[in-house]
Amino acid sequence: AQSVTQPDIHITVSEGASLELRCNYSYGATPYLFWYVQSPGQGLQLLLKYFSGDTLVQGIKGFEAEFKRSQSSFNLRKPSVHWSDAAEYFCAVDSDLKAAGNKLTFGGGTRVLVKP
Amino acid sequence: DAGITQSPRHKVTETGTPVTLRCHQTENHRYMYWYRQDPGHGLRLIHYSYGVKDTDKGEVSDGYSVSRSKTEDFLLTLESATSSQTSVYFCAISPTNTGELFFGEGSRLTVL
Numbered sequence: 001a002q003s004v005t006q007p008d009i010h011i012t013v014s015e016g017a018s019l020e021l022r023c024n025y026s027y028g029a030t031p032y033l034f035w036y037v038q039s040p041g042q043g044l045q046l047l048l049k050y051f052s053g054d055t056l057v058q059g060i061k062g063f064e065a066e067f068k069r070s071q072s073s074f075n076l077r078k079p080s081v082h083w084s085d086a087a088e089y090f091c092a093v094d095s096d097l098k099a100a101g102n103k104l105t106f107g108g109g110t111r112v113l114v115k116p
Numbered sequence: 117d118a119g120i121t122q123s124p125r126h127k128v129t130e131t132g133t134p135v136t137l138r139c140h141q142t143e144n145h146r147y148m149y150w151y152r153q154d155p156g157h158g159l160r161l162i163h164y165s166y167g168v169k170d171t172d173k174g175e176v177s178d179g180y181s182v183s184r185s186k187t188e189d190f191l192l193t194l195e196s197a198t199s200s201q202t203s204v205y206f207c208a209i210s211p212t213n214t215g216e217l218f219f220g221e222g223s224r225l226t227v228l
Contacts, residue, residue: 109156
């Protein structure tokens, strides 16, 4: 069965420091991969996505992610964190590429706290 | 913000009662989704729709039904609510099947 693992439940980072969030997936082929962000009390917003091609993808708000097939990973990074980046981040995988829509499987999320 | 409205935003109900959550969009998007969010589980897909009267099950569809009689509305029904269905429910919409979903603000349901 499809699964997505985000090993870190909470991460605390100082403002201006770099951030890396880990995501590992279990899937038989190269899936479609996504990172979403959720601010408190809000719905989710797409940060970036990977379908194929260049394994380093750029997203909004200065985020980037790297797909590593050999490690089944899709880690999210930001070189310098701002206080507004405090949120919960979700990695997701499209679990059924033959379905009519997107059947996304989400990881459990990583909550990021930014220290001043 | 994408034109998505979920109603009600908060509801408390008792075990065994029926509950319907409504998702209304003004974007004319083809795809609509219902997810539930629970701590430690991320979001889990309940049902989705890829057109009027066209729906499919997600990974946690037991105990839920959906209907989409027109493009703008996607209803999620709990026929007989249970305490395990206490959750935050999110509706999402998308114009395509490329994975960019636009989420509503969520509906918090408490089943006592």
